[in-house]
Amino acid sequence: MGPTEAQLARVALEAAAVLVAALLVVAALKAASEGLRRRRAGAWVVVVGAGPVGLSAALAALRSGKARGLALVEARPRAALLARPQQVALQPRSLRFLRRLGLDVDNLEGCWEQERFFTRLGVFQEHLLSLLERHRRRLPLRICLGTKFSEDFLKKNLSSNWPNIVIIADGSCGESSTILGISPEYTVESCNAYGANAAIERPDQRQVPTPEIRAHGLYFDLSAYGMDMSNMRKGSSTPGFHLKIYGTFRNRYLALACPASDSKVVRFLRHTLNSTIMKNIFHQSFNAYKMDIEPRVNELTLHRIQCSHRLFEIMLSHRRVTAALLERDNVVVTIEGEAARVLNFDTGCGVNLGLRGLESTEELIYKVATAIDQHDIFEALAAKIQHSKQVAEDFKQNGLFAAMFE
Template identity: 65%
Template structure:
C-alpha cells in the first residue's frame, strides 16, 4: 500500500478507511450520474413540452393592427386556436378608403411575418409603402385563411366581445392570451375590467389638420408630399413673420405633409413648440379663416402636378382645425393585465393603447411598434411553468409598451413629419 513501508500490512482501521473512501467515491459518482441523467431528462422533457405547447388566442378587433396581431400569433408557432372578433361586418371593414403609409420599420416587420407587398395594391416611395386600409385588411384576411391548414383560425366578423361571449366559451377552450385592438373607442378593456386611465403627455410641438374630399378624383394610393421650414405671410393679420425669420435666433418654421388618395386628401401642419409671434397668433386667434387660408395656399403650392388646385368653389369643402393646438400622446396606464381566475394574459395594442391627438397618418406604424413584443408574450405564456412566468412576461410587455410611448413622444414627429 502507498504510504506504508515495504512488507508492512495495513491495519484493520486503515482497511476500513480505504473501503469508506472507495464507497464515498462510488456514491459521489453515482449521485453525479443520477443528477446528470435527471438534468438531461428534465431538459429534454421541458424542451418537448415547450415544443408541444399550444394555447388558444383571441384577438379583438380586425383593423390593420388587430389583423397583424393575428398574423403575429400564427407565426409564433404556439397557437392551438386563433379567434378574431370584430363587431363590424366584412363589407364595412374592407370598403374603407383611407390610405395608410407603412414606414420602413413597419415594412420590415411585416416582411418578417410573410407579407408579400408585390401582391398588394399600393405604391412605394422613399422605402414607404402606401395602400388603402381596406386593401391591407383584405390581404391579411387572405393570409389568415391560408393558415387554416396549420392552425385552427376562426374570423368572426359582426360579433361583439362581451363578458357573456367569454363565459359561453367552454372552460378548456378559453383563450390564454387576449389581444385587445378595438381602437380608441372600443370597450373591450372595460368588459375585461382593465382600467381606462390614460396618461397624456406633450410632444413639445403644435399642430393643425385639414381634410378635403373630392368625389371627381381617383381613389388610388399616392405617395406623401412633405415640405419643411415654411413661413406664412400673415401681414394682413398684423403678424410680420419675415422679420422673425431674419432674426439670428429664430426658430425653425413649419412642417407640412399632404397625404391620402387624390379623392380623400389630408394635410398636417406642425412646428416645434416655440413662442414666436406667428405661433402665438396661430394658437390663440379667434379668426377661423386663418388656418383655412394657410392650408389652401399650402396645398396649391405643394400638390402634385396632376391634381387640380383648390379654388373658391372647392375651398368650401376643406375642413380644418380652427387654430394650432398642442400635440399630445395619450397612452393607457395599464396596457397589459392578468386575469387570475381564468388564467388569461391580456395585452392592449394599437389605438386602444396609445393615440396622438394629431392625425399624421402614422397611427398604424405606432400600433406596429407595440406588436413587436406580442409574439414573445404568446410564446412565454404558452411555455410558462407557473403563474410567475406569465406575470414576468406581462411585466416585460408593459415595459415595452411604455418604451413605445416614450419613443413616440420624443421622436414620433421627427419620423412622421420633420424628416
C-alpha cells in the same frame, strides 16, 4: 489487511463518477421533459378588432407557434372593412415585422418611396385577412366579422383549460377593455409641438395610393389678418413650419406642425378666433406643394377643405394599464394599437405606432403558454408592460420628428 489509500481513493472516485452520471441523467431527463412540456404547451387566443393592428396581432399569435386556437371578433362587417379608403404609410421597421408574418408586398396594390410603402387601408386589411384565413386547416380558427364583442362571446370562445389570452385592438373608441373591467384611464403627455390637420375630399379624382410630399421651414404671411410680419424672419429663433401632404388623390390629407415655441406667429395661430386663417394657409400650402398632375384648390372647391380652426398642442395619450391578468377568469389581457396609445394629431403613420407595440406579442404568448406558475405569468406581463411604456417613450422622443420634421 485493509484497503490501501489508493484503493479507497479509486473507490471514492468511481462513486463520485456514478453520482455525477446519475445527476446528468436526471438533468437530461428533466430537460427533455421540460422541452416536451414546452413543445406541447399552447394557449387559446381571442383578438378583439380586425383593423390593421388586430389582424397583425392575430398573425403574430399564429406565428408564435403556441396558439392552439384563435377567435377574431369585429363589430364591422367584412364589406365595411375592405372599403376603407384611407391610405397607410408603412415604414421600413413595420415592413420587416409584417414580412415575418407573411406580408407579400410585391403582390399588394401600392407604391414605394424612400423605403416606405403606401397602400389603401382596405387593400391592406384584405391582404392580412386572406393570410389569416389560410390557417383554417391547421388549427381551430373563428373569424367573426359583424359581431360585437361581449362577455358572452368571450365565455363561448375561451378554452376551459388555462391559459387564455385576449388581445384588444378595437381602437381609441373601443369599449372592450371596459367590458373586461380594465381601467380606461390614460396618461396624457405633450410631444412639445403644435399642429393642425386638414382633409380634402374630391370625388372626381382617383382612389390610388400616392407618395407623400413634405416641405420644411415654411413661413406664412399673415399681415392680411393684422399680424405684423416686419422683420419676422430675420433673426427668428423658430425653424418655421413643417408640412406633409398624403393620402390618395380622392382623399387628400395635410398635416402642419412646428416645434413648441412662444413665437409671435405661433401664439397668433394658437389663439385666433378667425376660422378662415387656417383654411387659407392649407389652401395656399396645398396649391404650392401638390403634385403637378393633380388639380389646384380654387374658390369653387375651397369648401371641400375641412381643417382645424387653429393650432393645437400635440399630445400623446397612452393607457396606464396595457396588460393585466384577470384572475377570476384566468385570462391574460394585452391592449394594442389605438386602444393603447393614440395621438391627437394625424400624421398618416398611425398604424406604425400600433405595429411597434405588437413586436413583443409573440414573446408574451410564448411565455404565457409555457408558464409553470403565476410568477411566470407576472414576469411575462411585466415585460409586456415595459415594452408598451418604451414604445410611448420612444415616440415622444423621436416619433413625431421622424413622421413630420425629417
